[in-house]
Amino acid sequence: MLNVKNLTKTFDRQNRHFDAVHEVNFSMKGGDFCVLTGPSGCGKSTFFHLLCGITKADGGEVFFDKKDICKLSDKELAALRAEKISYVLQGDSLLPNFTVLENICLPHQLSCGRTDLEKKAMELLSHFGLEAMANDYPSNLSGGERRRVAIARAFVHDPKLIIADEPTSDLDEENTAMIIDFFQQQAKQGKAILISTHDLSCLRPGMIRYQMEKGCMKKA
Amino acid sequence: MKNKITSIGSILVGLLLSAGPQFLFLPCPTTEKFMKCFWSCKALIVVGAVIALIGLLQLISKEAKSRKVLSVVGLALCISAILIPTVIIGGCVKPDMACKMLTFPVTHTLSAIGIVFQGLTLISKEK
Amino acid sequence: MKQFVTLNMALKNLQRRPVRSWCMIFFVFMLAASLFFCTVLTDSLSESLEKTTNRMGADVIVVPEEYEKDMADALFQGNISSFTFDKQWLGEITGVEGIAKSSPQLYLRTLAADCCSTAVQLIAFDPETDFIITSWLNDDGIELPKKGEVIVGSKITPETDGNVIFFNKPYKVVGQLEETRSNYDACVFMTYETADEIVHSDKWIEAFGEAGAAENLVSCLMIRAEQGIDKNDIATKINYRLSKDCPVRAYTMNGLLSGAMNTVNSMDNYSSILMILISILVIAALVCIFTITINERTKEFGILASLGAGSGKLAGLVLSEGCMIGLAGGLIGVIFSIVGLLIFGNTIVVLMDIPKLITALDYLLILGLKCMALALVVSIVASLYSAWKVSRNSLDTLIKGEEM
Numbered sequence: 001m002l003n004v005k006n007l008t009k010t011f012d013r014q015n016r017h018f019d020a021v022h023e024v025n026f027s028m029k030g031g032d033f034c035v036l037t038g039p040s041g042c043g044k045s046t047f048f049h050l051l052c053g054i055t056k057a058d059g060g061e062v063f064f065d066k067k068d069i070c071k072l073s074d075k076e077l078a079a080l081r082a083e084k085i086s087y088v089l090q091g092d093s094l095l096p097n098f099t100v101l102e103n104i105c106l107p108h109q110l111s112c113g114r115t116d117l118e119k120k121a122m123e124l125l126s127h128f129g130l131e132a133m134a135n136d137y138p139s140n141l142s143g144g145e146r147r148r149v150a151i152a153r154a155f156v157h158d159p160k161l162i163i164a165d166e167p168t169s170d171l172d173e174e175n176t177a178m179i180i181d182f183f184q185q186q187a188k189q190g191k192a193i194l195i196s197t198h199d200l201s202c203l204r205p206g207m208i209r210y211q212m213e214k215g216c217m218k219k220a
Numbered sequence: 221m222k223n224k225i226t227s228i229g230s231i232l233v234g235l236l237l238s239a240g241p242q243f244l245f246l247p248c249p250t251t252e253k254f255m256k257c258f259w260s261c262k263a264l265i266v267v268g269a270v271i272a273l274i275g276l277l278q279l280i281s282k283e284a285k286s287r288k289v290l291s292v293v294g295l296a297l298c299i300s301a302i303l304i305p306t307v308i309i310g311g312c313v314k315p316d317m318a319c320k321m322l323t324f325p326v327t328h329t330l331s332a333i334g335i336v337f338q339g340l341t342l343i344s345k346e347k
Numbered sequence: 348m349k350q351f352v353t354l355n356m357a358l359k360n361l362q363r364r365p366v367r368s369w370c371m372i373f374f375v376f377m378l379a380a381s382l383f384f385c386t387v388l389t390d391s392l393s394e395s396l397e398k399t400t401n402r403m404g405a406d407v408i409v410v411p412e413e414y415e416k417d418m419a420d421a422l423f424q425g426n427i428s429s430f431t432f433d434k435q436w437l438g439e440i441t442g443v444e445g446i447a448k449s450s451p452q453l454y455l456r457t458l459a460a461d462c463c464s465t466a467v468q469l470i471a472f473d474p475e476t477d478f479i480i481t482s483w484l485n486d487d488g489i490e491l492p493k494k495g496e497v498i499v500g501s502k503i504t505p506e507t508d509g510n511v512i513f514f515n516k517p518y519k520v521v522g523q524l525e526e527t528r529s530n531y532d533a534c535v536f537m538t539y540e541t542a543d544e545i546v547h548s549d550k551w552i553e554a555f556g557e558a559g560a561a562e563n564l565v566s567c568l569m570i571r572a573e574q575g576i577d578k579n580d581i582a583t584k585i586n587y588r589l590s591k592d593c594p595v596r597a598y599t600m601n602g603l604l605s606g607a608m609n610t611v612n613s614m615d616n617y618s619s620i621l622m623i624l625i626s627i628l629v630i631a632a633l634v635c636i637f638t639i640t641i642n643e644r645t646k647e648f649g650i651l652a653s654l655g656a657g658s659g660k661l662a663g664l665v666l667s668e669g670c671m672i673g674l675a676g677g678l679i680g681v682i683f684s685i686v687g688l689l690i691f692g693n694t695i696v697v698l699m700d701i702p703k704l705i706t707a708l709d710y711l712l713i714l715g716l717k718c719m720a721l722a723l724v725v726s727i728v729a730s731l732y733s734a735w736k737v738s739r740n741s742l743d744t745l746i747k748g749e750e751m
Contacts, residue, residue, distance in 0.1 A: 054653065054742045075657055082655025089746060093650050097363035098356075109352040110664075111655035137363075153654070316697045328690040 001192050002051070002161060003027045007060035009046055009215075020046040022215035023060070028194065028208075030160065033187040035203060036196040037220070038212035044196040045090060047212070048163050051194075052087045053077035064161070082111035086154040088164035093150045094138040100125065101134040104153040117156050124152035128178070144175035151179060155186065162186070164195040168202055176202050223287065223346050226337040227279035230294060233334040234272025237301055237327055238265045245326045247319035248312055257312050257319035260305040264327060267301045271334060284347050291341040298334035301327060353660065357667035364640075368672065371636055371726075375676020376683070378629045379722040383684035385618035386714055387704055392611040395702040398529035399423055400600055404479050405569035406578040408603055409440065409585065412596045415603065418567060421454065423607045424702045425530030427468045429456040429555075431564040436595050440568065443584050445576035450476035453542050454566035457513050458554055467503065468534045469513070471542035471561065479569055480536050489522030494540040501526040502533045511535065514550035530702060570597070626725055633672075633729030641665065641733040642750050648737050649745030658738035665737055669730025670723060677722030681715035 004026040011020050020043040028034050036044050049055035051062060053069050062069040064085065072080065081087065094103050104121040108114045125131045128148040138146055147167060154162050164183075168176040180202050187193045203209060211220040241247055241261035248257050274294045278287045305311050305324045312319050361368040399422050410418045411432045420426040437451065453471035472480045474491050484491065484498065492498050497511060497518045510517035518541065526532055537545075543561035545551055570585075572578050578599045585597035601608070641648075648661050688695075688711070692704045705711075737745075 049743065049746075052653070054746065078652070078655050078657035080655075081653065087653045089650060089653055093653075095647055095650060097360045097647075102359070106352065106356055107651055107654040107656065110356060110651065110660055111657070113352075315693050321694050321697055325691045325694050332686055332690070 001029045001065065002194075003061075003063040004051070005061045005063075007047070007050055007062060008058050009043075009050055009055060010058045019215045021050060021057075021217075024215075024217045026210070026217060028161075028192050030190045030192050031187055032208060033184060033193045033206065034195075034208045034210060036194065036210045036212055036217070037198070037200065038196075040198075042212045043215040044212055045165055047217070048087065048165050048194075048196065051163060052081055052085055054087070078111065082108070083157070084160045086157070086159040086162045088150050088154045088162070088167055090165040090169070092138075092143070092146055094141075094146050096138055099135045099137055100130065100141070100149050103138065103149060104156050107153065108157045112157070114157055120158075121152065121156050124156060125149075127182070128152060144171050147171060147175070148179065151182065155191075159191070161192045161194070164193075166197060167195055168197055168199055180204065222344060223341070224279065226341050226344075227275050229337045230275030230278065230334060230341075231272045232275075233298075233330050233337065234268045234270070234275055237268030237271060237330050237334075239268070240326060240330070241265075241323050245322050247323040248317045255312055255319075256310045257305070257317070257323065260309040260311055260319075261323065263304050263309060264301060267297055267304065271297050271301070275337075278341060284344070287344075288342055291338040294338035295335060295342070298331045298338060301331040301334070353663050353667050354671075357664055357671055360664075361668055361671055367636065367640055371633060371672045372676040372679065374629045374632050374636075375673055375722045375726055376680040378625055378725060379677045379680025379718045380684045381625055382622055382721060383681060383714060383718045384688070385622060386718075387684075387688060387711075388699075388701070389611065389615045389618050390710075390714075391704045392607075392614060392701060394705060395423060395529065396604060396607055396611055398527060400604065402483075402527060402529055402531060403569075403600060404482065404571065405600060406572040407570040407582050407585070407597050407599055409437075409568040409570065409595050409597045410566070410603075411594050413594075415596070415598065416606075419603050419606060421468070422530070423604055424700070425468075425533060427456045427466050428454055429566075430454065431566055432595050434563045434565050436589075436593055437565065437568060439589050439593060440585055440597075443581065443588060445573050445581045445584070446570055447573040448476070448478045448571040449568055450478055451565040451568050452479075453539065453561060453564055455542060455545060458550075467513075468530075469542065469545065470534050470536050471539050472536065473539055478571055483524060484522065487522070487525055489524070492521050492537055492541065494538065495519060495544065496521045496537070497541065498522045498524060498536040500524050500532040500534045500536075503535060513545060514548040514554075516544075516548055516550075568595075626721075630725055630729050633669075633726060634732055637665075637669070637730050637733040638736075641737060645740075645745050645750070646748035649742065649748065652742045652745055662734040662738035665730055665734040666727060669726045669734075672730075673723035673726025674719065676726070677719035680722065681718050684718075685711050685715060 004024055007021055007024040008019055009021040010017050024047065036047070038044055046055060050057050051069070053072060057070050060070075064080070069077065069080070095107070098106055101118065101121055104124070105117045108117055122131060122134065125134055130145060130148060130152075133141060133145065138149070141149065151164065151167060154164065167179055171179070176199065183193050183195065184204065184206070209220040210217055236244075241264055247261050248255055250258055271294060274290050274297070278290050281287050281290070300308070305319075305327065311317075311324055314320065403422070408418065411430055414428070414430040417426070417428045417430060421428040431453065434451065440449070450473055455469040455471065457467045457469060470480070474481060481491065489498060495518060497520055499505060499511065499520050501524055503511065503523070505511050505520040509520055511520055512518070518537070524531070539562050546561050570581065572581050582597040582599050582602070589595065589597075651661060688704065689706060692706055696702075696704055
């Protein structure tokens with residue numbers, strides 16, 4: 001499903017070039033649950049941005065469903081993010097002006113015109129124990145609740161690949177376990193899941209762990 | 221909160237409609253003959269007082285339904301506060317008379333504000 | 348529902364930020380309201396002037412010299428006036444080349460009994476020579492009034508028995524002219540015979556003193572020039588022929604109303620400049636608010652972009668917010684202006700000393716739509732820059748929430 005070859009991204013910092021992602025080779029298929037670990041600033045987020053087409057690569061190829069993402073136009077990339085690849089941003093990523101239910105449904109309505117997501121959204125909310133908060137605004141939710149809503153939003157339109165950047169950071173054990181359980185369950189249903197984390201305690205049997213350091217990635 | 225604002229606003233509008241033409245924005249001075257504007261302003265005392273009373277009842281009322289019923293009466297009274305100096309009793313004919321220049325424009329404005337307050341109460345979803 | 352999602356999201360964004368939204372709506376409201384008021388004011392003045400000159404149908408007018416301004420005010424402002432000169436002076440004018448028609452008119456005033464019955468302008472004309480009022484009567488299919496009969500303008504309401512009472516005597520109303528929205532709507536027209544009856548009534552003598560025979564009194568002489576003859580030439584020729592002690596002078600209609608015309612023109616210019624300045628200020632203020640708030644909302648756009656919203660949709664969201672602010676501000680501005688105009692129209696007319704304000708609903712509605720369209724355009728122009736920035740920025744910058 002996803003095949004990355006020699007992926008490189010270079011940034012300029014204080015007139016010096018450095019590779020945030022350096023010649024990375026990586027692949028995953030449906031049902032895989034991959035975890036990327038590594039210290040802050042090692043290039044995890046940049047790697048994810050490259051996979052989602054948010055950042056343009058300086059070298060290498062990213063094949064998703066046999067199409068090279070690096071060669072797609074902005075419009076095609078937007079369509080890809082709207083339908084097949086779901087990306088959960090690091091930190092708080094809810095829209096403050098919309099209710100929990102609207103946060104889950106409206107962005108997908110805007111990006112791909114899906115209007116049939118409300119039932120699925122309520123199912124996901126009740127799975128996360130948040131159905132009573134469907135009409136609350138994000139400001140009334142705790143950090144863990146907000147993160148769960150963001151994850152529900154990533155799954156609601158049934159994408160093939162879900163990429164989550166630090167989905168368990170700053171969360172307590174209970175919330176972390178609930179989220180990891182959900183990811184595992186979704187992976188078992190055939191979705192490809194790729195997350196990054198600092199927290200090694202959330203690793204479980206069956207996960208494929210990768211280690212990233214100074215832009216280079218290897219299987220741990 | 222919205223209910224409090226519209227109720228207190230209605231009370232103020234009612235009081236100003238009642239007392240304004242008598243003390244603040246006076247109509248034409250009366251000579252030996254009482255003119256139409258004099259009677260219009262007398263009628264506004266009663267209409268304004270009832271609007272203020274309705275505002276008071278809306279303020280203390282705990283039920284949205286009764287506030288809405290009161291707002292229908294309030295709306296009718298505010299509209300009649302416009303009709304009294306224009307159609308029902310009328311005012312002076314000359315455009316430069318005090319009633320035409322100041323009193324009635326101000327009472328019309330107050331009535332329009334009253335209509336907005338009562339309209340807001342009528343469509344309010346507050347319980 | 349699918350096609351309304353952008354509008355729905357834009358509306359929710361505005362609703363959840365009421366202070367910012369109302370501030371922006373206020374700026375647009377100010378623009379729409381001031382545009383509406385300035386336009387009504389200048390249109391009203393222009394219309395009054397145009398109606399007066401068009402309806403008059405005279406090219407040159409002869410009036411007592413010291414009453415030139417009174418005549419202009421009577422024509423333009425509708426001020427009630429009563430001045431006369433002796434008919435004998437007209438003898439000096441007869442025979443001037445280039446005059447096609449000429450007819451005298453007599454302007455009289457009634458008394459205002461009290462505030463509830465206002466004074467009325469009476470205009471007497473000579474049916475034999477008249478070329479102005481008789482043409483209006485022909486247009487409206489009204490017969491010439493006989494002695495003791497009058498024709499009234501559209502704003503005069505006769506008593507229930509079909510009479511009007513002047514100086515305690517009833518006069519039969521034989522016709523009412525159609526509304527012209529000019530000052531003539533509040534005038535009463537009659538022949539010289541009827542005017543003679545009025546000036547010899549006891550009440551008139553009590554109020555204004557003895558007057559001679561009405562047929563010897565003239566307030567103004569209306570003159571129509573022959574085809575192709577210059578009106579200024581005729582006025583100059585008449586003034587040249589009039590003796591030095593003659594109390595009357597000839598003026599072209601444009602010359603008589605030149606003061607009013609200048610006022611209208613300069614008002615038109617001032618309001619245009621004011622409108623351009625206000626539009627620029629409102630655009631600048633909205634651009635600033637939009638830019639500041641959009642910069643604070645970069646992360647929101649980044650989230651939407653990460654979920655697959657394309658740059659066009661993000662720009663559409665910003666533009667929709669701009670449109671909504673424009674529509675709301677424009678609508679509130681127009682509603683406030685129309686209500687304010689209907690309530691305070693009379694006060695404005697009296698305080699600003701202008702003939703009248705146009706309050707015809709069809710005119711106000713069309714003008715309201717134009718003002719709303721301008722408010723909408725201004726808001727869209729103001730939001731274009733932000734929309735362009737949002738759609739042009741890299742997704743990376745948006746997601747990081749960095750300043751655009």
